[in-house]
Amino acid sequence: MIRSTMRCLAIICLALCMPIAMAELSLPRASAVPGGVVMVDIEGDSTEAPFVSFEGDAVMVLPRERGWVALVGIPLSRSPGPAAIQIRRGASTLTRGFTIEGKQYRTQALKVAPKHVDLSPEDTARVEREQPHLRAMYGTFTAQIPESLRFIPPVKGPRSSSFGLRRVFNNQPRNPHSGMDIAAPVGTHVVAPAPGTVIDTGDYFFNGGTVIVDHGRGLVTMYCHLSRIDAKVGQKVAAGDKLGEVGATGRVTGPHLHWGVALNRAFVDPALFLESANASPAPGAR
Ligand SMILES: [Zn+2]
Structure with a gap:
């Protein structure tokens, strides 16, 4: 009974996970400026996606062949300089920094x-x-x-x-x-x-x-x-x-x-x- 339930769960898990794992989405072009999108690779083979946030807002996290990638939208109003995302996995949170370059819009x-x-x-x-x-x-x-x-x-x-x-x-x-x-x-x-x-x-x-x-x-x-x-x-x-x-x-x-x-x-x-x-x-x- 337990074994058949386990097998059933494994099949459901495969059905849920495989299309995600196999069909890697083509990412947008990266551009680390106000109004751009920054891609941050996150290591780890956990099947559970980490929760990522940028300045208080939840960030898109996608599975990759190895680990995950966070896609961070940078507001036009954001000033250039150092920035960071928060990555939460279970009880642990870590910070990953990146730099927003300046851009002069006409x-x-x-x-x-x-x-x-x-x-x-x-x-x-x-x-x-x-x-x-x-x-x-x-x-x-x-x-x-x-x-x-x-x-x-x-x-x-x-x-x-x-x-x-x-x-x-x-x-x-x-x-x-x-x-x-x-x-x-x-x-x-x-x-x-x-x-x-x-x-x-x-x-x-x-x-x-x-x-x-x-x-x-x-x-x-x-x-x-x-x-x-x-x-x-x-x-x-x-x-x-x-x-x-x-x-x-x-x-x-x-x-x-x-x-x-x-x-x-x-x-x-x-x-x-x-x-x-x-x-x-x-x-x-x-
Ligand atoms: Zn318009």
Whole structure:
């Protein structure tokens, strides 16, 4: 009885562990700068993944042929210099340090409708209601291992402005640009770049028509300014499935897709996850 239970458990364990162990995911390109992704190898052959955190947020840990790798998203707002992850295994915690290099992102001046810069009291109240919800959405961390870390572009089209630009709206400095803009006509299909689950849809003050997809372990992608939403909360999507259509809703200068990629709550450069030949060079590349 015990032996057959043990064998049964062993088979279940094999069934659970083998696809993970055998199918090593292709990692995104590493870039140790604000807005980049740092990969940290963690030794150990334990079958139980260590719990890793970076500055208070859980970090994606993936099995490798030997040991594990932690994928750490570095916030755009993080200053360069020494940084560390905490690695917890059972009762023991150890710290692993790495260095965040500096990166100068260019400044971009934009003209938008004044109501999107000097907010009315009603719009301020709306933004204050929306922001905690959006922060919770892109800070989602589920146990599911992503099926892929190599994305297809969600829209075909030229990238009209790049990640990390320091934005000045109507002469007023605002947060840096936390995603990739892809210019395309209104109505162009926006598709999921990788498998995931739709966790939010809505119409937000700055983002306009929005869809948010959870890919697992803290990797969350966001599609903004949509003219039409075709996805439903809870829906599982495959790479290439339609999420909606390009629009010019929210704070925009014209029709385009704003594509955000969050990892452990930090928005990172989506180009690091693209494998197409026209992907922009990784930060730091020449
Ligand atoms: Zn944008």
